[in-house]
Amino acid sequence: MRLSFKKKILILFIGIIIIISLSFFQGRVKNFSYLMFSPLQKILWQGGDSFSDFWEGVSGGRGFKKENEELEKRYQELLEEAVILRELKEENKVLREALNIGLQKEFKLTLADLISRDVPGDSILINKGLDDGLMVGMPVITEQKVLLGRISEVYKDFSRLTLISDPESSFPVEVQEEGVTGIIKGIGNLQISLEKVPRDKEVKEGDIVITSSLGKIFPRELLVGRIEKVHKSDVESFQKAEISPFLNIEELESVFIITDF
């Protein structure tokens, strides 16, 4: 069946009208499609998670011997640390009870499941939305108080979480051990960097980066990442650092949204 030029133009015109109309109601259109397909996406997310664990186990098989020796050595070191940590844990437990500061007591939280990740993009769809009291700007964390990002779009039953690795994302932090402040900037594809650290301040590899209360974007002391490499130059007044972020969405199935802090 060959279409005449006029019919082709008409079809193209109808197509453009449909796209523009859908674009005006995109909140509803997107919410409806997520509602329809999120059960299937959830199954695929969980399937991918299990399969990637299995695949890592299979593909890592060749290096087992060497890895085993290294682990044996590390085990000895960790045993020593474990003794110290056990004592600290007991102490911490007592203190937490005394101060009444569990995660849920620290913040008002809502639990949500991950549905999908945008490709391309550093954002994730979660299964809680406007009806659950979510709003744009709310911080999202993991069970271990690792900062993931902020809610950037809210639909009726779903929301989109923009990760801290998004290039549009930047927020103040401090280096835990040194008390030095800086800015975390997203560089895309789940990667972040530490910037605006004064040159005269000392930061080193392995230091933990946490959120600071400056700017009031995120609550204080949420875990962000670990310093991998420090870049210091005599001609620049600030130093930079490569960060290994704690956010690991591959292993995640659910997250906490801080609705009040």
Added chain:
Amino acid sequence: MKKILLSVFLLFFLVLIQTSFLVHFDISGVNLNLVLIAVVLVNFFERPWRKRGLVVAAIGGFYLDLFSDFRIGVSVLTLFILALLIKRILRSLKEENILYFIPLFILIFILYGFLLILFGSIAGLTLPSALCFNKLKVLELAYNLAGGTFGFYLVKLCLKVLRR
């Protein structure tokens, strides 16, 4: 019509796999864009005067917009223009050769990033992270090119079997 309906389902399946399953198989945070690969492959193997590839590009773009924070229409327009470009380039090529496919894929991948930035900013969006050019972009291109090359041989094999 049957082929278009088949692509509607196939692309839908691909976008779900891309956003929910393949997320767990990223390399340094970089993921495969199965829809882009499929659109390039369909248009590469289709005769340049046929129009089915354009419809596939629009459908693929619609799914990408639906399952991302883009405004609906941004990816539709991007992929549609890229499909037109592939068809234009292929008019001067006589065979389905991997030596043509690789440079074409690289060109389309780079233009895909540029056009998304352009149309995204016109639509008033903040720039999607994966569109910013840094060293990870090269890794992303390499990963997607590997996926595209695999797809190229897979389609060639299927066509060979079907033509027998």
